[in-house]
Amino acid sequence: MARIGDMNNRHERILNILANEAAASVTGLSDILGVSKETIRKDLQVLAEQGKVTRIHGGAALLDSSVNMPFTIRQNVAEMEKRHVAECACQLIQENASLIIEGSTTSLALCEALLRAPEKLATLSLITNSIKIAQMLGLGAKCRKLFLLGGRTDAEEGVSRGKFVLSMLREFHADMAFISAAAMNQQMQIMAFREDDMLFQRQAIASASSSAASFTVFFILYSSKRFALLLCAAKVPDTKE
Numbered sequence: 584m585a586r587i588g589d590m591n592n593r594h595e596r597i598l599n600i601l602a603n604e605a606a607a608s609v610t611g612l613s614d615i616l617g618v619s620k621e622t623i624r625k626d627l628q629v630l631a632e633q634g635k636v637t638r639i640h641g642g643a644a645l646l647d648s649s650v651n652m653p654f655t656i657r658q659n660v661a662e663m664e665k666r667h668v669a670e671c672a673c674q675l676i677q678e679n680a681s682l683i684i685e686g687s688t689t690s691l692a693l694c695e696a697l698l699r700a701p702e703k704l705a706t707l708s709l710i711t712n713s714i715k716i717a718q719m720l721g722l723g724a725k726c727r728k729l730f731l732l733g734g735r736t737d738a739e740e741g742v743s744r745g746k747f748v749l750s751m752l753r754e755f756h757a758d759m760a761f762i763s764a765a766a767m768n769q770q771m772q773i774m775a776f777r778e779d780d781m782l783f784q785r786q787a788i789a790s791a792s793s794s795a796a797s798f799t800v801f802f803i804l805y806s807s808k809r810f811a812l813l814l815c816a817a818k819v820p821d822t823k824e
Contacts, residue, residue: 606644654740657688665692678706680758683787686713686742687763694719715741744779752786760791
């Protein structure tokens with residue numbers, strides 16, 4: 584039977600490791616702490632139940648560290664919630680629609696949902712700043728039209744950013760825009776992680792007839808009243824406004 588003191592000491596060390604790293608693998612933690620992988624898995628399960636870490640494929644990350652977490656790791660965070668949001672978003676899209684889709688892990692889940700509806704996807708015109716989304720859609724082979732916005736590339740996120748992206752986006756008028764907001768504050772304002780994200784999202788909203796935000800601080804983007812729909816895995820507090 585494991586001693587409580589040993590377990591608490593391991594938990595503290597795991598949290599200290601995660602505080603300095605974007606994420607840590609079960610194998611890596613096992614090597615560092617000198618215990619079995621099964622012991623580490625049990626430790627991470629306890630810490631996840633306590634709300635201190637989030638489990639990702641093969642390891643864990645601090646629950647509040649997603650802003651610094653690499654894209655490839657964020658893809659494994661809250662996978663079920665993202666798939667649910669993506670399926671709801673997919674159902675909102677009508678055939679022959681034009682869509683602005685911001686590059687994000689949730690947007691990749693949306694594209695995966697669209698790929699499961701190939702007949703609908705074949706009728707859609709998509710505008711995106713995501714190289715990953717463009718590749719997923721066969722550089723336009725799987726949809727009616729694909730416009731990849733050009734600008735300064737962010738290799739880690741797989742997107743283009745900056746003034747050239749915004750300039751190109753202003754030339755489009757789409758039926759819908761799908762953006763991935765960072766959070767919503769107590770004033771029901773939508774927030775963005777980065778200034779570049781905020782600028783892109785504001786222009787996407789301006790260029791679309793209707794917009795939907797999915798939540799995965801922050802820069803204030805807009806009041807939630809500006810959105811036609813908010814897709815969120817967590818419950819949004821009731822408000823009369």
